[in-house]
Amino acid sequence: MSSRRRFLQSSLMAAGAAMLPTARxxxxxxxxxxxxxxxxxxxxxxxxxxxxxxxxxxxDAVEAGARWAxxxxxxxxxxxxxYPDRDGFVTLxxxxxxxxxxxxxxxxxxxxxxxxxxxxxxMEKTPHVLLVxxxxxxxxxxxxxxxxxxxxxxxxxxxxxxxxxxxxxxEINAERRGIPGNRENHDTIGMLALGRDGRMxxxxxxxxxxxxxxxxxxxxxxxxxxxxxxxQVGGATASGVGEEMLRNAASFLVVELMRQGLSPADACRGxxxxxxxxxxxxxxxxxxxxxAMNTHGEVGAFALHQGFVYAVCDAQRxxxxxxxxxVYTTTKT
Numbered sequence: 140m141s142s143r144r145r146f147l148q149s150s151l152m153a154a155g156a157a158m159l160p161t162a163r164x165x166x167x168x169x170x171x172x173x174x175x176x177x178x179x180x181x182x183x184x185x186x187x188x189x190x191x192x193x194x195x196x197x198x199d200a201v202e203a204g205a206r207w208a209x210x211x212x213x214x215x216x217x218x219x220x221x222y223p224d225r226d227g228f229v230t231l232x233x234x235x236x237x238x239x240x241x242x243x244x245x246x247x248x249x250x251x252x253x254x255x256x257x258x259x260x261x262m263e264k265t266p267h268v269l270l271v272x273x274x275x276x277x278x279x280x281x282x283x284x285x286x287x288x289x290x291x292x293x294x295x296x297x298x299x300x301x302x303x304x305x306x307x308x309x310e311i312n313a314e315r316r317g318i319p320g321n322r323e324n325h326d327t328i329g330m331l332a333l334g335r336d337g338r339m340x341x342x343x344x345x346x347x348x349x350x351x352x353x354x355x356x357x358x359x360x361x362x363x364x365x366x367x368x369x370x371q372v373g374g375a376t377a378s379g380v381g382e383e384m385l386r387n388a389a390s391f392l393v394v395e396l397m398r399q400g401l402s403p404a405d406a407c408r409g410x411x412x413x414x415x416x417x418x419x420x421x422x423x424x425x426x427x428x429x430x431a432m433n434t435h436g437e438v439g440a441f442a443l444h445q446g447f448v449y450a451v452c453d454a455q456r457x458x459x460x461x462x463x464x465x466v467y468t469t470t471k472t
Contacts, residue, residue: 173188176376186207197339221289230346230353231245232347235340240369243262243263256284340374375391410429
C-alpha cells in the first residue's frame with residue numbers, strides 16, 4: 140500500500156472519529172431512584188426501593204419491582220391475573236435491560252410466573268435477546284420455573300362475557316374513568332432504576348392486550364419499543380397501545396432525543412408528537428404514554444390522552460404518584 144493511500148485512510152478515520160459524539164462517563168456516585176408507570180407502580184417501586192436502599196444494583200431492583208407487579212397484585216394487564224387472548228390463552232411478554240446494552244426478553248410465554256425473571260435468564264444465560272412461545276416456555280422450565288395454568292376464575296369469567304359480543308376495541312383509560320362494563324386492557328408496568336453507582340436498568344412486563352389475536356406481540360418485549368436504557372444518557376419505557384410504539388421504535392426515540400440534549404419530559408413529548416404526526420386520526424382514539432429518566436435522575440413523562448400517571452420513589456419521596464401532561468386534555472365519556 141502506498142504511503143499516500145495510508146495517509147488518506149488515516150485522515151478519513153480521524154475525521155470520522157471527530158464527528159462522533161464524545162461519550163459521557165458514568166457518574167461514580169449518585170442518588171438512587173426508581174420510577175414506574177401507572178398507580179400500581181407505587182407498591183412496585185417499594186419493592187425495588189428496598190434493593191436500592193440496601194445498596195443493591197439497578198438490575199436487581201427493577202426485577203424485584205416487576206416481579207411484584209406480576210404476582211403481588213391481581214391486575215388484568217400484568218402477570219398471573221392478565222386477561223387472555225380471544226382464544227382463551229394467557230400469554231405474557233417481558234423485557235429487561237441494563238445501561239451497558241445487555242438485554243433479554245420473552246414473548247407469548249404461557250404457564251410461567253415471573254416472565255421478567257425468565258427474560259433475565261435469557262440475557263444472562265443465552266447468546267440471544269428474545270425467546271418466544273413454546274421455545275421460551277421450554278427454556279423457562281429448563282431453568283427451574285414450574286409451569287401451571289395462569290388463567291384465573293376472574294379472567295375466565297371476563298373472557299366468557301367478552302365472547303358474547305367478541306367486540307375488540309380498547310378504551311382509553313376505561314377503568315380509571317369508571318366506564319361501566321369496561322376493563323383496562325392496554326396497561327403495562329414499565330420501570331426504570333438508577334443505582335448509587337450511576338448505572339441504570341429497566342424492566343417492562345405485561346399480559347398484553349385483552350382479547351388480542353392469538354400470537355400477537357406488543358411493544359413490551361421489544362428492545363427499543365417498550366424499553367430502552369443507555370448508561371450514557373438515560374432510559375425510557377412505554378405503555379398503552381403497543382402497535383404505536385413498535386411503529387416508531389418509541390423508547391429508543393425518547394432516549395435518542397435525550398442524547399440530543401432534551402430533558403426527559405421534552406423527549407417524551409417529542410416522541411408523542413411523532414406518533415400524532417404519523418397517524419393523527421388514530422391518535423385520537425388510543426392511548427400512548429412515555430416515561431423517561433436521565434442519568435442525573437431527572438424524570439419526565441408525556442401521554443396522548445389525559446389520565447396517565449406514574450410513580451416516583453427516592454430518598455425524599457417514597458410513594459409519589461404524578462399525573463402526566465398530555466396532548467389531549469379531555470377524553471370521550
